[in-house]
Amino acid sequence: MSAAPRPRTTTRDPEELTRRLSAWLATLPQALDSARTGGTPIPAPRVTAATVPASNGMSSETLLFDIDHPDLGVRSCALRLAADPAAYTIFPRYDMPRQYRTMELVADRTDLPVPRTLWLEEDPAHLGAPFFVMARATGRVPPDVMPYTYEGSWLHDATDAERDRLEAASVSVLARLHDQLPATSAEFLALPGAGTPLRRHVDAQHAYYTWVVDGLPRSPLIERGFAWLADHWPEDPGGTVLTWGDARIGNIVYDGFEPTAVLDWEMAALGPRELDLGWMIYLHRFFQDLTESSGQPGLPDLLRRDRVESRYAHLTGHQPRAMEFHTLYAALRHAIVMLRVAYRQVHFGEQSVPADADGLILHRDTLEAMLAGRYW
Known part of the structure; x- marks a missing residue:
């Protein structure tokens, strides 16, 4: 990449x-x-x-x-x-x-x-x-462009101890959100449809994918991803909480290394805790993989899956479950967004329609590896 x-x-x-x-x-x-x-x-x-x-x-x-x-x-x-x-x-x-x-x-x-x-x-x-x-909140945000994993960003230039503080504080944001706000207070965030909140969430993503590819080349990789989810559905999806949705450090304003503002609630919905955990873990990996592909080391020790799960369990008493499912689901959701972004570039004449729609997915190799069970 x-x-x-x-x-x-x-x-x-x-x-x-x-x-x-x-x-x-x-x-x-x-x-x-x-x-x-x-x-x-x-x-x-x-x-x-x-x-x-x-x-x-x-x-x-x-x-x-x-x-x-x-x-x-x-x-x-x-x-x-x-x-x-x-x-x-x-x-x-x-x-x-x-x-x-x-x-x-x-x-x-x-x-x-x-x-x-x-x-x-x-x-x-x-x-x-x-x-x-x-x-307006004051502070600094880990940038997406160029990604905070690249040399020269303030987070890349921080010490290991400072990044550890930021990670701990960021996982705490998820823990406090999930523990302090009962789902019954946010019924307006329940997604339409039938079944569990997780089923509704995945169904909504499939409907979104169908909208993205309407009249355009479909993605065999994304469709394989949905089939994988169906074959590996969690036996117990877990309890329901208010999920932030776009739960990543790029949506947090920090004073030093402590959060001062949690931003972008556009994707908030009711669902299992692991939706947010999987998204936070995977979105960092997306930037990390991108950085390594450019020949830089990035920040491989930041937001490691095992440490995020351990920190969250310590704070909440809830041991994250089915994380293979939820990290792959996060990568799949991100692939649909990336496909839509690419088709917008086609719309504005910034690129042509490719013969292989999967080539538009920036993290294609990652998703392929996840589906093959060899990523983690």
């Missing part, structure tokens, strides 16, 4: 987005009340210092900005905007109220550091899609 150029993610103009966001802020009741104070017109709040993060996600978009308010001064914020409908979206649907509600619930019912939510706007007329605004 080798690093590929970053594909196009939006058709939106950041300057136009900033202008429209300023116009929307001026319509808020707080802004209108401020403008009437003392009968003297006061300038409406405006957006300043707007920037798009260099590691902006491949799905929903993020805009960092300040609000310059006549009465309140400057407030640092982050906008989370549903994917650009004109940009060949990664997912078929973006439920911003669901994300917003999830963040409010986690902030209210756990001690996890979740950014404070400020406003939810469901009307797409303002910015072209629903969005919400939250307080």
Whole structure:
């Protein structure tokens, strides 16, 4: 595997987005009340210092900005905007109220550091899609581009002891989420369908794959992966918790090596604990394998599967189960996303449709090795 150029993610103009966001802020009741104070017109709040993060996600978009308010001064914020409908979206649907509600619930019912939510706007007329605004967290994030496993990143340059602190604190995020928030408090995150939450989760992923390949070449490798899951289904899927979904260190803001904000609740759902554990373990391995393929050593001792499982068991009393299943499932889910990203590149003329769809999957060799039982 080798690093590929970053594909196009939006058709939106950041300057136009900033202008429209300023116009929307001026319509808020707080802004209108401020403008009437003392009968003297006061300038409406405006957006300043707007920037798009260099590691902006491949799905929903993020805009960092300040609000310059006549009465309140400057407030640092982050906008989370549903994917650009004109940009060949990664997912078929973006439920911003669901994300917003999830963040409010986690902030209210756990001690996890979740950014404070400020406003939810469901009307797409303002910015072209629903969005919400939250307080901006300060700190640093392990980057995706170039991956934090590459030489030169702040995490790569840290000491072994510092990375160990980060790993322990990150696994603790999962343990506390799963232990502190009862699934009964988050029934709105139950996926549709029949059967156990794990069955519903896998069925939803299969439906997503079907959507991705509609009218395009199918992936024999991904389809083999689903067949493998059916043949190796856990006898006991385990209890149900609220799973973060995109549980990886690239979605955590750190102060030093301690989490200060847990971000990106787009993929949250009810399911077994191992969904999050498998995703955290595998997404690191994805970057690690990518780094090794480029000739660098990476961070082979970070987020090792055995140590993550041991730390989690110590914190929760729950011994992770069926982890071969869940790490392969994480790699399979990631393969579907990678296939969609590649087909978006085809859509924008950044590459042509290949004869072999499996060649679009960056971690093809890893998934092949997992299916053959020789990866771990």
